[in-house]
Structures are given as C-alpha cells and as structure tokens.
Amino acid sequence: MSWCAVGVARRTRRSFAASPLLQCRRLAAGEQTHGDLLDLCRRRNFLLGGQTTPPSVLGGGHGLGPLGAQMKRNLLQKWWEATALRRDQVLPIDSLCHRPGTSDPPSPRPTIRTAPKSWLDRNTTREELEKMADLRQDLLHGALYNYLPCLELLNRKLPFGIAEVGRCFRPITDFAQVPSRFSVADHHDDAGRKISIIRYDFPWGEEPIERISSMDDSALTQVHHGPINSLQGRDGRKSVVPHAVWLSSDVERGLLAYLSDAMQVMESPAPQDQRRTVLKIHPLLTPVKVAVDMGRGRAAELRLVCTRFQVCEGLCGELRGCGISVWPGYLETLQTRMEQLYTKYDEMGVLFTALVSDATLESGLIQLRSRDTTIKDTMHVSKLSAFLTQHMTAADNL
Structure with a gap:
C-alpha cells in the first residue's frame, strides 16, 4: 500500500x-x-x-x-x-x-x-x-x-x-x-x-x-x-x-x-520485573485510546457483579459514541495481576487504562492510569469522555 x-x-x-x-x-x-x-x-x-x-x-x-x-x-x-x-x-x-x-x-x-x-x-x-x-x-x-x-x-x-x-x-x-x-x-x-x-x-x-x-x-x-x-x-x-x-x-x-520509533524499554516500577516495554505511539495514531477494565476487588467473584459489568459496558458505549477507540478488557475472564495487565496494555500502545471498582458504584469515581507516566489519577466517570476528547484535540495541535 x-x-x-x-x-x-x-x-x-x-x-x-x-x-x-x-x-x-x-x-x-x-x-x-x-x-x-x-x-x-x-x-x-x-x-x-x-x-x-x-x-x-x-x-x-x-x-x-x-x-x-x-x-x-x-x-x-x-x-x-x-x-x-x-x-x-x-x-x-x-x-x-x-x-x-x-x-x-x-x-x-x-x-x-x-x-x-x-x-x-x-x-x-x-x-x-x-x-x-x-x-x-x-x-x-x-x-x-x-x-x-x-x-x-x-x-x-x-x-x-x-x-x-x-x-x-x-x-x-x-x-x-x-x-x-x-x-x-x-x-x-x-x-x-x-x-x-x-x-x-x-x-x-x-x-x-x-x-x-x-x-x-x-x-x-x-x-x-x-x-x-x-x-x-x-x-x-x-x-x-x-x-x-x-x-x-x-x-x-x-x-x-x-x-x-515508539518502542521504549524502561525500568519497571514493579520490583520483580526487570524492565518494561512500552509502545509510546502518538495519541492520534495509537490503535486503542483507552482500555476499560474492572479493578481487583474484595472477592474473587468481582467480575460476576452485574452492576459493574453494566457500568463498563455503558462507559464503552459512551466513549465509542465520541469517536474514541476502546479495548473492552472487562470481558476478559482470565484473572491476572494488575501489573501484568498494565504490561499488556503498554505493549499494545493503549494510552489510558480506566478501572471500574467498588468506588465507582458508590461515588462514580474511576481510576485512570496513564501509559506515558504510569501515574494513576481519580476522576468521576462522567468526565472521562470529555477528558479524552480534550487530550486528543491537544495532541492534534502539537
């Protein structure tokens, strides 16, 4: 081509x-x-x-x-x-x-x-x-x-x-x-x-x-x-x-x-991992902007909670409606450690990981982890689509 x-x-x-x-x-x-x-x-x-x-x-x-x-x-x-x-x-x-x-x-x-x-x-x-x-x-x-x-x-x-x-x-x-x-x-x-x-x-x-x-x-x-x-x-x-x-x-x-150009090998924040491979693809080119997943909660049956599943499903639909590509990680049934999950998304070039947890059901707050900085911020679920849209617009003006 x-x-x-x-x-x-x-x-x-x-x-x-x-x-x-x-x-x-x-x-x-x-x-x-x-x-x-x-x-x-x-x-x-x-x-x-x-x-x-x-x-x-x-x-x-x-x-x-x-x-x-x-x-x-x-x-x-x-x-x-x-x-x-x-x-x-x-x-x-x-x-x-x-x-x-x-x-x-x-x-x-x-x-x-x-x-x-x-x-x-x-x-x-x-x-x-x-x-x-x-x-x-x-x-x-x-x-x-x-x-x-x-x-x-x-x-x-x-x-x-x-x-x-x-x-x-x-x-x-x-x-x-x-x-x-x-x-x-x-x-x-x-x-x-x-x-x-x-x-x-x-x-x-x-x-x-x-x-x-x-x-x-x-x-x-x-x-x-x-x-x-x-x-x-x-x-x-x-x-x-x-x-x-x-x-x-x-x-x-x-x-x-x-x-x-985007591939970087960096020191991993986890002590047991020697290095961390990240695809820092430009925000406008990366195939997946955000992965929506469920945090690891108090019980092993966390993924079976219907309400959380519905929150993830609704969040994905809202983001796709705004033209933001989403990876539905909440559909995965295999339990993995959070650091392994982050490693997977980093290697996929996913910009952000949004975690739906118990706090989301209680107060509407989600945890948003950045691929480039690994910083985890907390924001209300209703503000996520506006935040990502603003991030994409800023990246387009670079």
Whole structure:
C-alpha cells in the first residue's frame, strides 16, 4: 500500500513542507534488536502470521492484525487530512490498479510483469493472468493520466496537487545495512530524473520510506499524446505545460517506522520485573485510546457483579459514541495481576487504562492510569469522555 502526492508546479524553485513521515520524532532512548520489535508486533497482534523476520515482513509475508490494521487506518486518515483536506487545490483521485486496455497511452514508467506468488498458487484463469500483467508499480501514472480532468476542474489554474492512496505491486528490494536514523540520498532513475530517497533506520538496517522526484514537462507529454495546448495551464499571464513534483510513501514501512520509533524499554516500577516495554505511539495514531477494565476487588467473584459489568459496558458505549477507540478488557475472564495487565496494555500502545471498582458504584469515581507516566489519577466517570476528547484535540495541535 502506498500513498502519493503529485504537485503540478510552476517552473520556478519552490520549497515544500516536510512530509508527515519525516516529521515523526524518534522516542526510543535505548537500542533495540529487530527481534524485540518484530516479536512485540507479532505477540500483540500488530502483525499476523508465524515467525517474523525482516525479509518476511518487508516481503509481504505477514498481514496486519487488529491493532496493526487500526493503526494503519489512523495513519492514512491523518495523512489524508493533512494532505488533501487541509490544503487548497489538492484534489483526491482513485485510479485503476492496472492500465485499462491497449488504447491507453503508454506509461512513462515500466509496470511489473509478474504476478504475486500467492496469486499464482491458486487456479488462475488466462484472463486473470492477462489482467495481472500490467499491475501498477506506483501511483505516478494514475496521477499524470488524470491530470487533464483535474486541470479543467480548477479552470486550468496552476499550481495544484493530486493525492491518492492505493495498493501498488512491485518487486522486493534488497536490504541496506547502513545504520542511522533518517537519511536522505539523491539518485537518478532510469529516465535520468533526479530523485531523493528518504530512508529510516530500523533495528535491522536502513530501508527506503519515501521518495521525492522532480520532473520536467516530459512527465506529462509522455502520457498524453494529444495537442500540447491541451496540457497547458495558466501560470499568471502565461500558459505553460507544468513540471511535476512527485512524493510517494510506503504505508506498511511507514507503519513499522512509527512502531520502531515508539518502542521504549524502561525500568519497571514493579520490583520483580526487570524492565518494561512500552509502545509510546502518538495519541492520534495509537490503535486503542483507552482500555476499560474492572479493578481487583474484595472477592474473587468481582467480575460476576452485574452492576459493574453494566457500568463498563455503558462507559464503552459512551466513549465509542465520541469517536474514541476502546479495548473492552472487562470481558476478559482470565484473572491476572494488575501489573501484568498494565504490561499488556503498554505493549499494545493503549494510552489510558480506566478501572471500574467498588468506588465507582458508590461515588462514580474511576481510576485512570496513564501509559506515558504510569501515574494513576481519580476522576468521576462522567468526565472521562470529555477528558479524552480534550487530550486528543491537544495532541492534534502539537
């Protein structure tokens, strides 16, 4: 899965804001191995499948589990808001995954000529194989091909952008074993165009995350073979065929970068535990904002108390109604120590843990534990949704 933003720019030098992935901060203070990160992702269901290794993860051998799928959705949503919804003259599109027929203009970039192995393992018809032959490797062709409708929609005024999120099919690249955090290197593609590749330092080495390419007007003229005048837009008083700036990101690798960035190994407050692993994911990206659980009370039959169960159920419904993702921990029947429960939620990246106890039934007070500080505060149950909404709003303004 990739996202793409193509900016059709004037023929002058312009400065572009740093991309969303490049703006993320590295939170981890200590070193980590790829085994620590990938084992945590598998154990807490960010990734699905068996044994996780860098080649199997980057090669598409693992799907996303419930937490990984929700975090990916959050990441795409924030990118879409920042790129398409909060900017003028950035138009969203949803192009085809393959070139629709021989009547279309030739692509300026080669398309992949082999189908994924998982597709060939099943009984595939000749017709399906022919459709697989022209699967896109990137989103650039779709953006350039839909340039004319976007130009007409904006009354041929330059500059403007085209944004898209979609799945691409490309070969697996080799690993680069050069340690650093973020690095940017300039290269030239097969067409001689200068591209900047942004890499992120994973525990196993550097991997490409984003690429930015500056292209002249040939990017459009190679796709559209009609009159050159039809490609011209208005740049002030001049009519020109614009240049293009293409930014493309790999969503799955971006997701791994955020998880690697968020992983911290800290001293545990419990004497018997040597260390505590926490995923300090950004509040807007973390898949679960709050876990609702029941405190350990006076008797073993605490979870069987119908009133407490109803309070937890009602609290979860209220929070979901406010758009806050909730983990219903109160449904778990296996008794665990509170520190083990906190360890589980910390490794899941859960921001807060709300505990419903005897005091909740008597006075409406709940205990709210923070993932980042481990501080436990007490507040009235009626104020929880407002507190979390305010916390999310503040995080969005950072």
